[in-house]
Amino acid sequence: MTLTASSDITARDTAEPAVDLDGVVKRFGAVTAVDGISLRIRPGEVVALLGPNGAGKTTTVDMLLGLAQPTEGSVTVYGRKPHDAVALGLVSAVMQTGGLLKDYTVEETVKLTAVLFGKDQSSVGEALERAGIADIGKRLVGKCSGGQQQRLRFAMALLPDPELLILDEPTTGMDVGGRHDFWQAIRRDAAGGRTVIFATHYLEEADAYADRVVFVRRGQIVADGTAAEVKSLAAGRTVRATLPGAVETHLRSIAGVDNAEVRGDTVYLHGRDTDSIARFLLTETAARDLEITSRNLEEAFLTLTADDATEAPK
Amino acid sequence: MTTFAFEQRSLPRFGGYNLGMIKLELRRMMRNRRTVIFTLVMPAVFFLLFGTNASNRHESVGGGNVTGYILVSMAVYGAMLATTSGGAMVSIERAAGWSRQLRLTPLKPVAYIAVKLTIAMIIGLVSVLVAFLVGSVSGAKLPAHAWIECGLLAWVCALVFAAFGLFMGYLLPSENVMQILGPVLAVLSFAGGLFAPLDTFGHTFATIAKFTPVYGVGELARYPLVHDGNLWLAVLNVVTWTALFSVGAMWRFRRDTARV
Numbered sequence: 341m342t343l344t345a346s347s348d349i350t351a352r353d354t355a356e357p358a359v360d361l362d363g364v365v366k367r368f369g370a371v372t373a374v375d376g377i378s379l380r381i382r383p384g385e386v387v388a389l390l391g392p393n394g395a396g397k398t399t400t401v402d403m404l405l406g407l408a409q410p411t412e413g414s415v416t417v418y419g420r421k422p423h424d425a426v427a428l429g430l431v432s433a434v435m436q437t438g439g440l441l442k443d444y445t446v447e448e449t450v451k452l453t454a455v456l457f458g459k460d461q462s463s464v465g466e467a468l469e470r471a472g473i474a475d476i477g478k479r480l481v482g483k484c485s486g487g488q489q490q491r492l493r494f495a496m497a498l499l500p501d502p503e504l505l506i507l508d509e510p511t512t513g514m515d516v517g518g519r520h521d522f523w524q525a526i527r528r529d530a531a532g533g534r535t536v537i538f539a540t541h542y543l544e545e546a547d548a549y550a551d552r553v554v555f556v557r558r559g560q561i562v563a564d565g566t567a568a569e570v571k572s573l574a575a576g577r578t579v580r581a582t583l584p585g586a587v588e589t590h591l592r593s594i595a596g597v598d599n600a601e602v603r604g605d606t607v608y609l610h611g612r613d614t615d616s617i618a619r620f621l622l623t624e625t626a627a628r629d630l631e632i633t634s635r636n637l638e639e640a641f642l643t644l645t646a647d648d649a650t651e652a653p654k
Numbered sequence: 655m656t657t658f659a660f661e662q663r664s665l666p667r668f669g670g671y672n673l674g675m676i677k678l679e680l681r682r683m684m685r686n687r688r689t690v691i692f693t694l695v696m697p698a699v700f701f702l703l704f705g706t707n708a709s710n711r712h713e714s715v716g717g718g719n720v721t722g723y724i725l726v727s728m729a730v731y732g733a734m735l736a737t738t739s740g741g742a743m744v745s746i747e748r749a750a751g752w753s754r755q756l757r758l759t760p761l762k763p764v765a766y767i768a769v770k771l772t773i774a775m776i777i778g779l780v781s782v783l784v785a786f787l788v789g790s791v792s793g794a795k796l797p798a799h800a801w802i803e804c805g806l807l808a809w810v811c812a813l814v815f816a817a818f819g820l821f822m823g824y825l826l827p828s829e830n831v832m833q834i835l836g837p838v839l840a841v842l843s844f845a846g847g848l849f850a851p852l853d854t855f856g857h858t859f860a861t862i863a864k865f866t867p868v869y870g871v872g873e874l875a876r877y878p879l880v881h882d883g884n885l886w887l888a889v890l891n892v893v894t895w896t897a898l899f900s901v902g903a904m905w906r907f908r909r910d911t912a913r914v
Contacts, residue, residue: 407757427760428663435758438751443685448678455674456759458666496755 356419358383358504358535359404364413366399366559373399374410375559381537381552383503386530388550388567389539396559397539398436401508404537405433418503429457429500434493434507442482446473446492449481453496463499471495472525487518494525505529507538511545523549577614581627583607594620669762671769679773689739692832693781697732698788701725704849706792716879717797723879725789726796726804727848730875732781733812734843734868738835740774741819741903745831748824748910763911767820767903774816775809782809796879803878811871811892815839817899818867824906842868867895 359381366374374396381387389397402408403415406423417425425431440449450464468474471491481489490510497505507526511519527549530536540546546553547567555563576598584605591600596613607627609617614632621627666672683689705724713720747753756766782805796804822835843849846868852860863869870891873883 405758407754426758427665429760430663433758435751435755439755441682441747441750441752443682444678448682452675452678453759455672455678456666456670456756456761458664458760 355383357381358385358418359537360414360416360419361400361403362414364400364403364410364415366396366403366408367411373559374403376413377556377559377561378413379554379561379564381535383535384533385552386536386550387538387552387554388546389537389554389556390541390543390546391539391556392541395556397541397556398508399559400556401433401506401537401539404506405431425504429502431504431506432497432500432502433505434490434497434510436509436512439493440481440489442480444481445477446479446481446484446488446495447477449492450495450499453499457500459499467495467498470498470525470529472521485518486513487515487522490514490518490522491525494522498529502534504535504537507536509539509541511540511542519545576610576612578633579609579611579614579617579621580629580631580633581607581609581621582629583621583625583627596620666760669765670760671765675761675769676772676776679769680776683740683743683773683777688832689777692836693732693736693739693777694784697728697735697781697785700731701728701785701789702792705789705794711793711795714795716800716881718795718800718879719793721792722789722794722796722800723876725785725794726808726876726879727872729782729785729789729805730808730812730868730872731839731843731848732785733778733808734815734839734871735836736777736781737774737812737816738819738822738839739832740777741770741816741821742823742826742831742835743773744770744820744823745826745828749827753910763907767907770820771813771816774819775813778812778816779809800878804875807878808871808875811874814867814871814892814896814899817896817903821899821902821906824903824910839868842866845869846872848872864891867891867899870895 357380359379361377361379364374364377365372377396377400389400391397399408403410404417404422406421406426415422418430420428420430422431444452447464447468450467451461454461454464454467465474468477471494473488473491473495476484476488479488481492484492494510505526510526511522514522523545526536526538538545538550550567553563553565553567554561582605586602586607588600588602591597591602591607591609594600594609594617596611596616597609598612599610601608601610609621611617618630618632621630701724705721705728710720710724715723744753753766786801786805790801819835823831826834828834845863845866847855847863848868852863852869855863864887870888873888874885874892877883877885877888
């Protein structure tokens with residue numbers, strides 16, 4: 341099932357994309373983590389990669405950063421190989437866990453990053469300030485809370501002043517307050533025009549902070565649209581009916597139908613104006629046993645991203 | 655954040671190898687009390703315990719005394735511990751995901767290894783200097799040229815163990831790799847004749863000892879004092895083990911960079 345809420349995003353894009361994934365496949369032995377993802381992200385977009393654990397989000401992020409090589413397809417970032425873009429400081433990332441040494445202080449960790457990127461010392465204070473950890477610069481990393489460590493990773497990521505910032509499950513393990521503070525910092529930063537891609541399995545985060553949401557499930561993109569479009573997709577209702585011999589493409593052409601699915605003799609038609617869909621079904625087709633149900637974004641997310649229990653031998 | 659910002663971006667020289675990183679890394683190592691005790695205090699204490707009694711001080715070897723002879727051995731031991739821990743730092747950094755984090759900077763993997771080797775050799779030098787300083791005020795006697803030559807040889811030959819540390823650092827995923835390597839180095843030091851002269855071993859053991867990695871370093875470092883023993887065998891020993899450990903480290907290093 342693939343819902344595409346907006347195809348015009350890529351269509352109106354003529355400038356060089358910030359990110360261009362083309363038919364990307366990544367296999368680890370017999371396991372296919374990413375199964376043919378094509379995705380273009382324009383400069384300035386704030387994009388959420390939304391999906392359950394094991395959907396292939398982290399593998400995708402790793403390939404964007406040059407930490408993993410695709411088995412098939414190509415990945416370019418600002419028209420370059422990912423690792424080259426990283427080395428130039430065009431892209432930086434806040435990774436999920438790890439990546440910090442306990443016996444450095446917060447300030448030393450950022451200082452080291454500055455030294456490696458050839459930035460002067462003034463950039464250190466600035467990054468600490470913007471990440472909101474200037475007051476704990478002298479603290480050992482090992483003595484920092486999870487939220488503080490995450491903001492330290494954010495400070496390190498800000499240092500090269502990247503065009504694109506990638507966040508992989510950035511708020512995992514943070515309490516509610518920490519999450520709020522962290523997103524406030526990211527939001528302030530994105531307001532300056534930076535491109536941001538974040539992977540998350542928190543629906544609320546994608547909804548609240550992204551202007552484009554890409555649903556990923558089992559290594560494939562199952563929906564892609566602006567947060568509002570995806571929301572409106574999910575905000576509609578579903579008409580279920582018994583209609584033997586129905587063809588999906590025909591059903592999709594019915595006025596008001598955004599998406600259609602056929603399972604045996606049962607059809608599921610999704611749309612905003614379910615009344616007119618129902619009227620059409622009852623008057624123009626042999627459909628019977630009609631049922632109209634609504635689903636919220638949470639359910640839409642579950643439907644789109646949940647793994648079928650029947651097939652998942654890993 | 656305009657497009658012309660692209661042109662201003664450039665890569666650092668020497669793949670990111672630079673003094674600023676070395677300074678920060680040294681400060682971090684010295685913050686670790688266990689490392690300091692292990693590499694700087696322990697060899698000096700061993701020397702004071704075993705090397706400074708009256709009979710050692712009065713018995714002469716070469717142009718110096720037995721206390722001086724033991725001091726050189728302990729300096730070698732200290733340099734060995736220091737360079738091994740310097741190299742083995744990669745193990746802790748890999749376990750912490752730090753190596754991965756560094757892959758998100760312009761630092762080239764080869765420059766990273768060069769930084770680690772530099773750090774290992776710096777603390778190795780400090781370790782030798784500390785041991786010699788303690789020795790000079792507690793009765794060790796060496797001819798003037800031997801102070802310099804023995805010290806330099808102990809330090810330079812400890813490069814074997816910097817390579818050893820790196821190899822083990824990549825091989826062992828452990829967070830406390832030095833708790834394994836400490837005892838290993840003690841056994842190797844004993845087997846290599848660093849704690850007791852080889853002629854106190856049986857013939858078979860003495861022969862085997864000559865093939866162990868510490869033997870060559872010890873023989874070479876003490877040569878300016880004793881002018882005794884097979885110099886070429888010692889050189890061959892050091893060169894062979896350095897090559898072996900370096901090849902091992904490179905092998906694991908390549909695998910590591912390919913995987914991440």
